Structure formats: C-alpha cells, structure tokens
Amino acid sequence: MNALLLKFLLIIAVLQLSSCAQMGVKPWVKPYERQKLSDPIMNKNRHVIANKHAAHVFEARESARGVEGVGGGGCGCN
Amino acid sequence: MVVIKRVPSKMKPLSFFMIIILMAHSLNLHAAVLEADKADVLYHSYEGGGMKIDGPAFLLRKKVNESIALSAFYYVDTISSASVDVLSNASPYTEERQEGSLGLEYLHDKTVLSFAIGQSDEDDFLAKSLSFNLSHDTFGDLTNVNLGISYGDNDVMRNGDENFLEKSKQYRVRTGLNQILTPTLTAGINIEGVVDEGYLNNPYRTVRYLDPTSDAGFGSQTEVYPNTRNSFAVKLSTSYYLPYRAALFGHYRYFTDSWDIEAHEMEVTYRHPFGENFLLELKYRTYQQTQANFYSDLFSHKDAQNFLARDKELSDFDDVTIGLGLTYKIPKQFFFNGMISEATLQWDHITFDYHNFRDRTLDAPIGEEPLYGFNADVIRAFMSVYF
Numbered sequence: 001m002n003a004l005l006l007k008f009l010l011i012i013a014v015l016q017l018s019s020c021a022q023m024g025v026k027p028w029v030k031p032y033e034r035q036k037l038s039d040p041i042m043n044k045n046r047h048v049i050a051n052k053h054a055a056h057v058f059e060a061r062e063s064a065r066g067v068e069g070v071g072g073g074g075c076g077c078n
Numbered sequence: 079m080v081v082i083k084r085v086p087s088k089m090k091p092l093s094f095f096m097i098i099i100l101m102a103h104s105l106n107l108h109a110a111v112l113e114a115d116k117a118d119v120l121y122h123s124y125e126g127g128g129m130k131i132d133g134p135a136f137l138l139r140k141k142v143n144e145s146i147a148l149s150a151f152y153y154v155d156t157i158s159s160a161s162v163d164v165l166s167n168a169s170p171y172t173e174e175r176q177e178g179s180l181g182l183e184y185l186h187d188k189t190v191l192s193f194a195i196g197q198s199d200e201d202d203f204l205a206k207s208l209s210f211n212l213s214h215d216t217f218g219d220l221t222n223v224n225l226g227i228s229y230g231d232n233d234v235m236r237n238g239d240e241n242f243l244e245k246s247k248q249y250r251v252r253t254g255l256n257q258i259l260t261p262t263l264t265a266g267i268n269i270e271g272v273v274d275e276g277y278l279n280n281p282y283r284t285v286r287y288l289d290p291t292s293d294a295g296f297g298s299q300t301e302v303y304p305n306t307r308n309s310f311a312v313k314l315s316t317s318y319y320l321p322y323r324a325a326l327f328g329h330y331r332y333f334t335d336s337w338d339i340e341a342h343e344m345e346v347t348y349r350h351p352f353g354e355n356f357l358l359e360l361k362y363r364t365y366q367q368t369q370a371n372f373y374s375d376l377f378s379h380k381d382a383q384n385f386l387a388r389d390k391e392l393s394d395f396d397d398v399t400i401g402l403g404l405t406y407k408i409p410k411q412f413f414f415n416g417m418i419s420e421a422t423l424q425w426d427h428i429t430f431d432y433h434n435f436r437d438r439t440l441d442a443p444i445g446e447e448p449l450y451g452f453n454a455d456v457i458r459a460f461m462s463v464y465f
Contacts (some may be wrong), residue, residue, distance in 0.1 A: 027218025033261040036319040041349050041357065044317060044327050049118040049137040050424055050458050052151070056454055057124060061430070063367050063391055064333035064341035066270035066311030067252065 045069065093122075112147045112185050115140050117463045126428070126454025128160040133174075135460075151196075162450060163283060163390065165439050171237075171367040175200040179207075188215040202281075204233040209250075222256040223364035224268075236281040246276030254313075260320040266310065274307040285388040287377035288444065296376070296446045302386045304372070325349040341367035341390070346403075355409065361401030361426070369394040375436050376445045390450065393435040401426040418464040426456040 036042070045051055055068040116139045123132040133154035141147045153176070161168035176323050179196030190213045198205040211226035230248035254268030289297035315329035326348055333341040345363040352358060370392040372385035403424040410416045429451070436447040 025218045028208060029220055029258050029261055031219070034258070036262050037258060037264065037317065039323070039325075041323070041325045041351060042317055042319055044315075044347070047118075047422060047460070047462070049120050049151075050422070052153075053120070053122050053135065053136075053458055054426070054456075057347055057426075057428075058365070060363055061391060062341065062397070063310060063335070063339045063370070064331065064343060064365070066250070066272050066309060066333065067254070067268045067313040067331060068267075 090174075091361055097345060104344040112141055112144070112183060112190070113139065114148075115465050117465070118460055120460035122459060123457040124454060127430070127452035128162060128165065128170075130158045132156050145185045147183040147185075149183070151177075151179045151181070153177040155200075162437055162452075173201050175203075175228075188219070189213070202235040202237050204235075206231045207248075220258045224252075224254045224256075226250070226279065232276070234277050234279075242281065244277030244281070246274060246278055247275040248275075253286045256315075263316045266315045267308070268315070270313045272307075272309045272311075276305060278303045278305065278307060280389065283387075283389060285374070285386045286314075286375055286438065287380050287382060289380070297380060299380060299386070302384070304337070307336055309333065321350060337392070338371040339367055339369070341365065355407040357407070359401070359403035359405070359424070361399065361403070362403070363399040364396070365398075366396035367394065369434060373434075375434055388435075390432055390435040394433040395431060395435065396433075397428055397430045399426050399428045413463075419462065421461050422459070424458040428452060428454045428456065430454070 026055065040046060059065055059068070116137075118137040120135040120137075121132070122135060125131070133135060133156045135153040136150070137149065137151050139149045155175040155177075155435040156172070157175065158170070158172045162389070164170060175198060177196065177198040179194055180416060181192060181194040184191045190211075192213070194207075194209045196205075196207045196209075207228060207230040209226065209228035211224060213222060213224045217221050228248070228250035230250075232246045234244040234246060236242040237268075250270060250272050252268065252270035254266060256264060256266035256268075258264050283301050284298040285296050285301055286296045289295065302382075308392070311331060311333045313329055313331040316327070318326045320326060326346070328346045329344070331341075331343040333339070333343070343363070343365045345361065347361045350358045350360075370387060372383060373387045373389070373392045374382075375388060377383075377386065377394070401424065403422060405420050407420040408419045408421060410418065413419045430453075432450045435450050437450040440446055440447050442448070
C-alpha cells in the first residue's frame, strides 16, 4: 500500500509539472512581485545548524522519520 | 545509538527509479543562486527524562566560485544518561558522540546538485552516510522540484562485549515540489521512503514478561526486532507573509511504516521582527504515534511472540513542543571587519506522555505502575556570521 501511494504521488507530480506548459498556463507571480517572499524572515531554513539539532532531538525520541529537510546521523537514544 | 527505519518493501527499485528519471526529464528543467557564505557556532543542550546531553556544533559554508560551494559540519553530543530505560536495565553512564560531514554544491543554470558524506561515531555505534540531492527551479521560478537519495551503513556494537558486532543499512529516496502561489503565499509537498535492513535493535534493552516463579513476579529477555523496516512519510507545508512584516509557517507530516506505526505531526511557527535588530520566533508543535505491532509493556510469558520490544519510542505516545527564539542582528560597527552577524537563542520545552509504557522504577504491582511521562528543555545558543 505504501508503494502504491508513493507511485501515485510521484505520477501526480510528473503530470502536474508536465501539464502546466502544455495547458498554456503562465507563471502568474512576476519576479517583481516576489520581494516579500524573498525577505529573509520568509526563509524557514535560515538557521540550518539549529534545524539540524532540532530534527536530531526528535529523531532520537520519536519513530517517525523522513522529509525532515536536514541530514540524519547517530543519536544518543538509549 | 541509532534505531533506523525503512520504504515500502514491495516496491520494485527499477520501476521507482524509472519514475524519478521520467520526472526529471519532464520538467523542461530551467533556477537558482547558491546561498551566501556563512559560519555558525552553536552550543546545544537537552535536559529531561534523566538525560543531559550537550555540546558544540560548527557549520561552515564557502563558495569557491559562483557555481560551486563547499560546506563542513561538526557536531558533538556529550551524553549523561540515567533515563528510565537505563535505570530499568543497567547503571547510569556517560558517553560522547561525534558527527562530521562534508558537502559540495554545484549550480548549473537553475539546477543545484548537492553531494554529502558523513560519519557519526560513538563507543558502540558507527554510522557512515552518502547523499545526493537535486533541486531545480522551473515554471518562471515559481516551482521548485527536488529529488534525493541517501545510503547509510551502520556498525552496532555493545560496550562490555568486544565480540558483539552487528550491521545495518539504510536507503532513502525522496522527492518534493514547492510552489509559489501568490506574492505572499507558498505551498509544498515532500515525500520520502526509508528502508532499513539488518540489526535494528538497541542491544542493551530488554522486555519484561510475567513470571510467577520469580520472586519479582516478572522476568526479562533481550528485545528482538524484525530485520527490515519500510517507512513512508509525506509532508505538506506552507509559508505566508502576513499583511504586516511577519511570517507564518505551518506543516503537517504523516508517517507510516511496516511495523504498523502511524504518526501525525503538526507545527506552526510565527516570526515577528521588532526594532531594527530583533527577530522573535514562536513555535507550537504536536506529535502523536501508535505503537509498533510487536511492542508490549508487559508480555504474558517468555518468548510470547517472534518479535519483542519494550522501547518507549515504539509505544503509543504523544508529545507537545512550545518553542521561543530570539535573534539579535549585531550592528556592523560592533563586529569584526564590518561583517554581518547575528546571535540567536532558542528554547524548546517538550512534554512527553506515554499511553502504554509504564515506569517500572516505581514501587507498584507488576503491570500497574503509573504511566510514564516527562518534560525536556532544549537550548540552542548560536552565532552566525555572513561573509
């Protein structure tokens, strides 16, 4: 079931990306309209080193993993 | 000590990679700028549940030219543990873990390729890893697509037993799509599958079972985990620039694996600058998971089933995190050579509540001990310099 779900999501992503251009959809947010998004406060991962530590704290104590957005490593779990 | 996890076991690797290749070719790939040079020095501390872990960490990023950047990361955990697991099975201990990694980023047009190698080393665990990521901006830079794979190789040892050596391997495959929706709103979906193979136990932990012939009323035996684990996680995320200068982030992550664990995580973060130099950050996170299908706090008898575990990390529990962070941008005239720098202090308070893991260190009839729970405080103090 996991495999099916994963394949389904990947296929959706492929179709979505490849269909934008074919359907004639054009980028609707122009570069000059993105100054707010480029404000440093909008960078969720601006403190990479802190995010790596936060992810490590939870990885050692919870079972869930994947899509943390930072690299993994060993942990003092026991 | 790492307990690792895994991807859908029935998935054929060939068909999966064909999808990845198809995806990469269908993107009409066109993105990006390498991030600024930066150095971070961090002190971290975790205290809770009888554990005290602290140490330093360093991260350095430097561009060689406009297309290539190098990075180095070094991290130390000094662990002093008298946790409920340790007190139930052995004596308190101290140990140290060191982790290091080197990274290389290559920018070509709108595509960033990243390679990293890493190693984590402690007395009874050695983990080596390799990872590769591709990030590509397309559709007028409104869309970012990423793909990645990782491989990990672990040696599991047991202090006090020189003949004990087990191995495990980990494979990760991930992809994601992040989209600018409006001038103030973005959204993303990211997925990752993880496959683990080999010795996945914690070699020190035991399970307990009812034993009327024992004076204590129970006996103990070593945990037995399956040798494979396949897991899948999906994360939906969003970021929003509020009508005034402040940012709101949110994400939801769903996790499931072949051990029947399901988990839900939600997190909301609010960032608010004030004054010329301060940035305040507030965070609220919830997490809850179901138990592994071979977990039990108390088995009915010895060898009650093929696989046995009493790790609280595999039990049914939830936790809540409240976080507070404050960043101070240091005026240029106060810092060396006029470089941009900032100092940050972050504090997280986490409350863990276990629903079927009992505190056997307390004096109570077997199987009727109070359910376990604890609070932890996490501190991160760090300095960042941009140059």
